[in-house]
Amino acid sequence: MRRNNKVNPWEAKRIARQKYAERQIDKFVKWSWSMRGKVKYRDIVELQKKYGCIIVLKGHGTIICNKQNAYLCSSGGPELAVAGSGDILSGVIVSLIAQGLKPWHAAITGVGIHAQAGEAFANDVGQIGLAASEIIAYIRTQLN
Secondary structure, eight states, X not given: OOXXXXXXXXXXXXXXXXXXXXXXXXXXXXXXXXTTTOOOOHHHHHHHHHHTSOEEEOSSSXXXXXXXXXXXXXXXXXXXXXXXXXXXXHHHHHHHHHTTOOHHHHHHHHXXXXXXXXXXXXXXXXXXXXXXXXXXXXXXXXXX
């Protein structure tokens, strides 16, 4: 796992390749889904400490975590649970870094913009039927 990469629980599990990390990620995934939005940070913080990177864990309540802080973005919704949405999020974060934001601020800002764009789509069209490419126009609106 390299600095500033976005990983989902299954990618993190594959990358970690260690039984302890796999157990922690499994517990986090099961716990966060069973609690319906109440997210436990401990497991993600431990993963961050192990690799010393910024983690963006996209899902129901996206977690952004670095060495000092862990934040939960509760904005956005099921409209963002489509193939390619995480790739769009990664692109937003990387483009913000390329424009001069520090990686930590780019991760927080990118997650927020992505979530707000998803909510705008849901308000305009509904929660069902988003193609990942459609979110780009909503992201542009959030940025301008």
